[in-house]
Amino acid sequence: MNNQKVALVTGASSGIGKEIAKKLLSDGLVVYVAARRVEKMQDLESLGAIALKMDITSEADIIQVVETITQENNGVDVLVNNAGFGSYGAVEDTSIDDARYQFEVNLFGLAALTQKVLPHMRGQRSGTIINISSMGGKMYTPLGAWYHATKYALEGWSDCLRLELEPFGIDVVIIEPGIINTEFGDVMTGPMMERSGNSAYSKLARAMEKSAQESYEKGSGSSPTVIADTVARAVRMKKPRPRYAVGSMAKPLIFLRWLLSDRLFDKAVMSQVK
């Protein structure tokens, strides 16, 4: 038995998750990486990660992953709940099934996995749970109702979890990334245009598409490594902060939302999508 910490990173096949996995590997942790697209994690495997196929919406997959890690390495010491995506489109145009799926991935799947790793963490009276939220957990953008609903929910859920786990020595950390150069923009705009590109909300959808392209394609976003560095720092720290807002736009926008009245913020956000 060694004293290396064991980490599990979800959604590690791309973007932020992949960078977090790399960073934790270079910090010397035992790193399990999980995602649906297991073939997209070969690069991580060659760096020493152990890749497992997992669909976060499948309870059977989640159980399988946690059992594997428990057998091989006792259990998960650091859980990075990173898997997630943005499902955009007008509320009127988005089916409740699609909305439910957004919640399955961004909240319920994450919650189910967290439940399964807790007994081990409680038993050893230590552990770190890192939830990758979004600046979208604190402010909102047009046509993002279901996405923001999941992230606002994750923020509240994580706050309560922090209270529950504090007595057991388990840290809960919320990370609120800003604009990060990942597939997020493309994943968000495709379905949004399918749903609302030809509906009563088409004008807004087109404006949002343009604004997302500008934000994500011109390289004005931050590298995912800034999130990975923050996660690694939180893992190393004895007492990490409950929340970190990191990356392009995150801090000023969250602050602006806090400062402005609802009406003023509405006006400011809508002035950007004209």
Place this chain on the structure above:
Amino acid sequence: MTEKQEKIIQAALELFAREGYHATSTSKVARHAGVSEGLIFRHFENKKGLLRAIIRVGEERLQSLYAAIVLESDPKKAVKKAIELPFTVPESEYGFWRLQYKLKWELPDYTPGKMEPLRIALSNAFEKLDYASPKMEAEFLIHFLDGLGSGLLKNDVVEKEKLRQHLLTIYEV
């Protein structure tokens, strides 16, 4: 805000700025606004409350002006928008802003923290543009623009358009 509240604030703004905050009584504000003094107390508690409400109106207008800069993800565009901000205020609003500038000095607990999002946003923009000291650049630009704002309000800037162009050239935006 109700129509009467707006009337009271407008009247107080004019009187405070013209005759000074301390020299203006709430009864005078009431007369000027054409409302009862009791209504002022009901809405704003006292004279200090009225002053706070006036400052808040100014802050909210300022925030909605600079929000567009904070929401801009392209760093060059953000700096450009910031430089252009004082020039975009229409001259018809100069009266309002002159009074706001003047009243800033009357409020003992005036909090400059209200500009914080702009400060962080500009600092981030300068960082992306590879400036050596992004924080100081943001600090400098904000204070410079504040001074430029006073200058414009005092009609002290002779060649507005030339100056605007000059600034945009210096910052390469």
